Amino acid sequence: MSEPISGGPRVVVGAAIHDGRAILAAERAYPPELAGLWEFPGGKLEPGESEAEALRRECREELGVAVAVGGRVTGDLATGGGRFLLRVYYAEIESGEPRAKEHAELRWLLPEALDSVPWLPGNRPAVEAIRKAFAQ
Numbered sequence: 173m174s175e176p177i178s179g180g181p182r183v184v185v186g187a188a189i190h191d192g193r194a195i196l197a198a199e200r201a202y203p204p205e206l207a208g209l210w211e212f213p214g215g216k217l218e219p220g221e222s223e224a225e226a227l228r229r230e231c232r233e234e235l236g237v238a239v240a241v242g243g244r245v246t247g248d249l250a251t252g253g254g255r256f257l258l259r260v261y262y263a264e265i266e267s268g269e270p271r272a273k274e275h276a277e278l279r280w281l282l283p284e285a286l287d288s289v290p291w292l293p294g295n296r297p298a299v300e301a302i303r304k305a306f307a308q
């Protein structure tokens with residue numbers, strides 16, 4: 173598949189999967205410079221794919237679950253030194269039990285424990301927004 177000629181940032185979608193209380197965080201296993209940092213399951217949009225389709229595909233591939241995609245958590249977040257635009261959506265599991273097929277570890281985090289893992293730096297505003305949204 174060819175790359176777009178205008179070398180603008182690529183859209184990356186992330187799923188803030190929640191069960192009404194906790195958020196599913198995932199520890200990256202690769203590449204070495206990102207391994208050990210935590211993220212929302214997701215990845216780059218493939219050509220012709222909608223953001224919801226990309227999220228459903230990535231959650232199936234990475235976690236083995238089907239998700240229903242909800243609303244956006246925040247506006248676009250620039251990550252990867254400006255190479256990516258991260259768009260995080262709320263999501264809920266429709267079927268399956270999440271397993272770390274590509275990640276080093278998965279953890280359900282309550283809002284007060286969201287800071288217990290080192291997030292990818294670009295994810296901070298989304299993590300903050302989730303904490304506020306879930307705070308009682």
Ligand SMILES: Nc1nc2c([nH]c(=O)n2[C@H]2C[C@H](O)[C@@H](COP(=O)(O)OP(=O)(O)OP(=O)(O)O)O2)c(=O)[nH]1
Pocket residue numbers: 184185186206210211212213214215216217251252256258292294295
């Ligand atoms: N999946 C994901 N990527 C994120 C998040 N935050 C963040 O800065 N990124 C960055 C890390 C990566 O450089 C890039 C997405 O790459 P990725 O490796 O997840 O994408 P992909 O699944 O399509 O991977 P690949 O096939 O290209 O290896 O976006 C996040 O919350 N989730």
